[in-house]
Amino acid sequence: MAKIYNLLLCAGASCISSGGYSFRDKLVEELKKHKLEGMVNIVETGCVGICELGPVVIVYPDGVFYKKLKPEDAKDIVEEHLLKGRVVQRLLYKEKDSEKIVQQATQIPFFQKQLKIVLRNCGIIDPESLEEYIGKDGYSALAKVLTEMSPEDVIKEIKDSGLRGRGGAGFPTGLKWELVRNSKGDEKYVVCNADEGDPGAFMDRSVLEGDPFSVIEAMTIAGYAVGAKQGYVYVRAEYPLAIKRLKSAIKKAYEENLLGKNIFGKGLDFDLEIRVGAGAFVCGEETALMHSIEGQRGTPSPKPPFPADKGLFGKPTLINNVETYANICQIILKGSKWFSSIGTEKSKGTKVFALAGEINNTGLVEVPMGTTLREMVYEIGGGLPNNKKFKAAQIGGPSGGCIPAEFIDTPLDYESVKKLGTIIGSGGLIIMSEDTCMVDLAKYFLEFTQDESCGKCPPCRIGTKKMLEILDRISKGRAKQEELDLLIHLGEQICKTSLCGLGQTAPNPVLSTIRYFKDEYLEHINEKKCRAGICFKKKK
Amino acid sequence: MKLEDLKKIREKMEKETNLREGKGRIKAVVGMGTCGIAAGAREVLSALLDEISKRNLTDIVITQSGCRGLCDREPIVDVYEEGKEMITYGNLTPEKARRIVAEHFVNGNIVKDLLVSSK
């Protein structure tokens, strides 16, 4: 029988961890009680993005958005909404300032400013249903590639689109594909970096959980374009749900011969396997990641040789991150012109940011490149709680730096952010108010990278430790002023001399906070004062 | 899977996901207020759903609303069709509902004797 209601239940990790499944179980129970199972279809989707409101449900066809659901709310939704057609007002979203109640998901300001390419299917389809994916143009891109395009055409399309790597470095994706294609060797590999370790960034998890087929299809296209028959997705072990969904998607793709031999009968062979990490941040670095796939310790090696020449098992290897791959199918389908019309001159398309910290709406946000930090904080993010004053945003996680309030109108694109001495990185955006101490923040991040340093090269192993010692003294009011200069000097040297990206970027949070909040450091040193009132209270 | 299969699945699923978002060719809204239900709206609704699935119609959205305030004509179904004015059928029974599906939704002829109004 046709279903009258479709309940899209967000089954992203955030919603599950805030009790999404207890709500679902109760919902199923209520539906049974009222004999509505036949009329109502529950679709467990990937992350809807507005995670702090979780667990959330969107009721279609009306499009009504319910938030912060508890098991006991299931009764009202079933008895009021589904049976009587009355929307349950108390479970609707309320705008923070105006207290205006919003019924439709599409009317929530958080969603209105967004443009979803990467996250287009997340929260819309059942991630484990190949059919639903196909219904949303899934596998049309691969079909197009195999019937109408040569590998060179594919690479040209990606190059023309202006897509750049979303994992942090922002290297032009098309160029990377071309390098691997042109690299000599009969065996080549395609790798997806899903070792999303940056604290505060979780867009890759969300894509794998919500739309795993989009990554599988894109990697298959990449295999065709660069001439590789084997692919690997390296997922961190902290993401069990992403691994489960991806596994199920790969299995279904094999069953339908969308992976394996002679795909679509067009002579393309492509195999795909998952590799699971075991808790090592440094494995997000591409050479370390490849060592880990090989079953080695995940330590980086010097570049060159680059992966495009000598990568996995010593063969030419294409390695992109999840978000980058998630753009590919849309570029193939809608064309490079469409893609390059979005964003700024040098940063094309969209970027997914993970909004966290002291902000009203936390969650995943996909916006065109060049959206300003102000729009992110006040329009999409809904401002800071209790109308606190915005002090700075930490962008790019432990490899990035901060953007202080005076630069809040900065467009968020690769170039503009770089001018401020930080990077977009993987897209973590932690919003901070006057209650945050910048010295303390820098210490947090440095503690993190110091802990995660693999210990292979001295600048990173010893240098970050020394920096941390100085920072610790500053935060306790025991440092001398000249140590601040030493800290800067040390940081700059570590950036220049470390072996891999982890070390080369580890000092960034320190250097960037000194750049914009030097007076706070000096207050700690000279006046033994922490204006946020954090440092001298701590015993640690 | 072959390329032809892909096309078929896509067409079928496109319709289904469109329906999920309420984007069907025809949208029929069953009045499910207390009065409607008491008058037999649930049976009408089931008949509509059943007939639609029997005939494998995939471009029709059936949904429900609260009381329309026209209680003496319940069960009521409003039919919205793209580019056309909304029409309302009243005093329905499961049999009448099946006629609407056959004559109106499939053949495109409004079932005049079941109309409440046409505005």
Add this chain to the structure above:
Amino acid sequence: MDREKILKKYEPTRENLLYILHDIQNSKDEKYLSEDDLVAVSKYLKVSRSEVMGVATFYTMFSVKKRGHHIVRVCVSPPCQLMGSDTVFNYLKKTLGVKEGETTDDNMFTLETSSCLGVCAVAPAMMVDDDMYGNLTPEKIDEIITKYREKKNG
């Protein structure tokens, strides 16, 4: 599943080392890799013992020391720190009566810290084995811990 069965599941190539270590560790009540395990893996894959040990000690999720049935990993990354993961961690220490890295007397839980779990929007968060829990408060922690204890007894 015993160790031999796990080994047989995989081709004896180095690539499978991490998978094998994960599987063996998860199959054991004490959630660790014993010296015996490492020797068996080394023989099966024809990789030196020191190499296997090197890998087992490099990754934070592997342990060569005995642990509890359930591994509690509290996320201590900055987004969780900002939202009070210190309080959560201290509460767990108190409730379980252990310090970081230690196992409860009844061998039920080992308390560890974790880098970002990627559920920052529901911070503070923790993971028990493969299950994620967010928006943690002392009451919620009590509930979760009780649930695992009851599962064991029931």
